[in-house]
Amino acid sequence: MTAETASEGQDGNSPGTGRPVTPRSEKDKRAFKRELTDVIPHLRAFARGLCGRPDLADDLVQETLLKAWAAQERFEPGTSMRAWTFVILRNAYLTDMRRNRFRGEYDEAVAERTLTAPAGQEGPLHLSDMHRALLTLPPERREALLLVGAGGFSYEEAAEICQCAVGTIKSRVGRARAALSRMIESGELPRRGSAGEDAAHAAIMRDLDHVSHGGSLK
């Protein structure tokens, strides 16, 4: 699966592709819509982690919902709606990256406002610092860590979403964990202010250059 196929709005899903398409009854459609509605918060959380800016992340989720609805006949009832829609979202993100939509879009003020930890749960690590650190990771490691470390997917599920081998996901998660641990242990976690922003921007620009030159996050 490539980002281009996702951009067509029909094939943004790997699970289910290639299976016979069965027309959906009204009841099926209602059930599909309920399930789709239930995963919206998860889609928002995944998108926010991927692209950094809440408003663009929500645009990405809306795009994902429309694509999922259009492709609902490819969804196999009983399988994970969350995993299925994450594939669509991921592919939409890659397509948008190619269109330079996220160039330099990390917004410090918005991140600061929206990434405040709930009262009583704030640890020594500020959530916006965490987010900046995440954004400095190479994209394929970032998404692997988001899926496994935050989304609670198994390595197998994450591999299916990213369309790669389980071993590859394990390796990406391991490297991402090591990089974050290193940043925190060394005190080099990107902080608020120009240095941190530069690091996050540099990471986004690296991603962008990578996909602009025909690379993918596979």
Place this chain on the structure above:
Amino acid sequence: MRPARDRGGKRPRPEWADGLRQLYDSVLNEPLPDSFADLISKLDESGK
């Protein structure tokens, strides 16, 4: 800061692991903007 250990099997959760989860959960717990309800309600029209 406390060094993080990550050695397989039972391991202490490093500081960032909780942060990562919190980051995700903080979005999960946000109220959903109205734009999503609007979009979901319009899906029926687009599907017919």
